[in-house]
Amino acid sequence: MTNFISIFPLGIVVYPGEQLNLHVFEPRYKQLIVASLAEQKPFGIPVVINKKIMEYGTLVQIKKVEKMYDNGEMDIITVGDSIFRVLEHVPDIPEKLYAGAIVNYPENNDAGNGRLLQEVLHGVRELHAILQIHKSFKKEDSQLCSYDLAHHSGLSLDEEYELLHLFYETQRLEYLKRHLHKVIPMMAEMEKLKERVQLNGHFRNLSADNL
Template sequence: MTNFIPIFPLGVVVYPGENLNLHIFEPRYKQLINECKDNNKPFGIPAVINNRVSELGTLVSIQEVSKTYDNGEMDIKTTGVEIFRVLETISTIPEKLYSGAIVNYPENVEDKGNRELMQKVVLAVKNLHELLKIKKDFNKPDEALISYDIAHHAGLSLEEEYELLGLFQELQRQEYLKRHLNKVLPIIAEMEHLKERVKLNGHFKNLSGLDLEI
């Protein structure tokens, strides 16, 4: 299916099912949000990477306008719906301040993938958080988590998050996260070990002499 959607380019990657809170302050996006809210229509958030609007993005629906300020600014809650691919950007739309795009929607498999693999990925993310001294509640039982639920919490760069957005099989996304975590966990663990060694440096140490035969 191909259709036209208003777009709100942002320097973030949004995944299907993700809840995203936004503060709306620019006139063009205040107009976009008001029109989408009044007409119960979604809008698209294509990822901006290296100051360029990327080909892929995520359609989001407005769940709630949490607050409207006297100057028309808004706090809104949105939820990611599905991934789109930009076919053509429409920079100028009559009587509109915002831009739009002609998009289609790649087939995206959002099944459970390999549950055993996913549990290993979840455990690896928890190990990462423990090393970084981060506490994170995913608000879901471990067995219900999928790649989109934890991708933002696996230490991916923006570019890597975008690469994952372009994988349209859950098993592919799980494998991508596994490879990433297998790469970064030893590095983080070594950094923590080094930090502990640096902390000890210069302090008196109570060390027992070794009974060596010399």
């Protein structure tokens, strides 16, 4: 399916099912949100990297206007819907301040792999333990998917964007697994380094095993 959508480019990756809270203050995007609410239509958040609007983004639905300010600014709660690919950027829309795009929606296979999911989840929790971060998920472990875990895996923006345009759940889980296998030993070594630095200058009880 191909259609036209209004777009709100941002330097973040939004995944399907993810809740995103936005404070909207720019005139063009205040106008976009008002129009989306009036027409009961979603809008698109294409990813911006290095000041460039990328090819892929996520359609989001407005769930709630949390607060409306006297100057027209607003706090809104949105949720990610489907991933789109930009076919054509439409910078000028008659009588509108914001831009749009002609997009299509790549088929997305969400059939997962329970064993692989558990490996990734174990890696995420191991990473959090090293970093002394305490996070809990709103779903049961068996109900989680790659999109639920991606933002919690220490990915860079470029890596989050790479994962956004992987369209098989097993591919996404494998991507996260490889990333965690790479980053966990690095973070563990950094923690050891921090401990060594902190010990410097302290009295230590050392032995050379009677050599």
